Amino acid sequence: MLTADKKKSIKTISEQAEAGKLRRLLRFTTACWKLNLAGAMEFRFSFLLTVGTMIANNIVWIIFWGMYFERFPVLNGWTMQDVMMMWAAAAGGFGIMSIFFGNATRLANLIVTGQLDVFLSQPKPVLLNVLISRMSVSAIGDLVFAIFIFVGFGDVSLFGTLKFALALLLSTMIFIFFCVLAGCLSFWLGNTEGLSFQLFNALLTFATYPTGIFKGFGRIVLFTVIPAGFISSMPVSLIREVDLPFLYGASATAAVLCLAGILLFYRGLSRYTSGNMMGLRR
């Protein structure tokens, strides 16, 4: 039985109350990314094979489009270069999301199986902590592929590179927060893993087809419910030449998705029911 020296004061060793909060948040974020990468590289052969397979998978699509443009050089005003840049923006945005915010596509599963407990017990913004705690190895292949495509087909001048970087930023934000919104449905609807996956798949699929081939209602859907149009239009409306109304629209969409995603997630946390599933961080 305990006979503790009962009234000891515990001196904190945390800098939490001191200035430099943002710097420490960045350190935490980079530490998490480093661990993800270290974990992914734990199985060296599998790591290299997964990255290589994803690059090969994407190359198949490039060959398909290459064959198409050999027969029809222009598709509704889209050239081969535009289609390549569309792939670069979509694969790059998806790649960045899956490498650095890899839990975005798994959010519904984490919520419904009660795996947010560990994140909720730590003193960091929960959504950020959840998102950055996983890295998809295959997505490294997507990002490498996007960079190769940009170098091979894009405008690599300083202005061209800045425009491509902006396209990647917007594409990444749309991907992440669309997934967050879809995943948050689990707080209200229960197991929406399938629905969230379908919504994400729709976004990814439509982001890799030229916007020019969609008309009428389909086009409205692509710029509202499934905002893939803002990603697939990047080559003609931002990378080829800057169309300001499009840029404002894409930026506003990314910002609204971001705010709505964060708001919905934190609203949903009050409905979180946890669970008794065994869990280990991978």
Add this chain to the structure above:
Amino acid sequence: MKTIQVEQLEKIFQVKKKQHGLSGSLKSLFKPQYADKTAVEGITFSVNQSETVAFLGPNGAGKSTTIKMLTGILHPSSGSATVLGCCPWTERSKLAYRIGSVFGQKSQLWYHLPPLDTFELMSRIYELRREDYKARRDNLIERFELGTYLHTPVRKLSLGERMRCEIAASLLHRPQALFLDEPTIGLDAVVKQRIRELIVEMNREEGTTIFLTSHDAGDIEKLCDRAIVINHGGLVFDGQVDYMKQQFLTHKTVQLVLENDPGELAAPGVSVLNQGGCRITLSVDTGITTIEAVLAALMASHRIVDMTVQDPPMEDIITRMYGTFQVKEVSL
């Protein structure tokens, strides 16, 4: 100020009711029916600084739900709580810097990486000063004897080794209160004992408040001064562990293997639960006789080949408690 103050805390979950089989699933698809399940029903208690409290109850009693509300993981349906002066669900982040939590079934450690890497990440999560972190980490490594497997990926550690790393990780930031949800689940007797000693040390040396759930009577006896027992979401006992033992741990189970068949056994306070030749299981009422007296009487006429003495399962004690205590709280 109390370290933990809980008042009328309640948590109600909505549970979908479904008949069994495919037809039940189809009916439920078109006409779902829900029922409210009260996991925690208006419990009130408080815990002082440096206290070691066992929070007990059978499966489904509401222990884990309560601990999750106190650590800010779950929001309650009604009632209030403060931990170290913070409301757990509205000041979750502020509180998390000052408490530690270990969930026996949920790991903080990264599965494919060595524990040292997780410790490094924890130092960033809790924003620890580098020098203080290194000193603290080295101290915990020495104390928890983690040196030999510090560089081994967690997936290759035994459950006991992993749990030691788990508890060490939760103590890195010097928490003022430590919440442990079944920390010894699935561990062998030796590892359990070591983990208990380490928790006791932390409480003695640093005054860490310990709030622990367990089904293991040993955890409660070795670790805790006080026990709070809940059943069906409600509080049924709140008092000193010694008093609880005196009141409810009135029986011990003795399993014996004798050299020869002893025939019929009878003694005051002793009942035979099971007998098959030389193997006998006895229930000894320690309020009437002692284990020592029973064994002495047996050894006078028989040779004992093997013997174990066990406490009755915690569920039995709690069931007995629940039958006895009709009042919500017993203060000593």
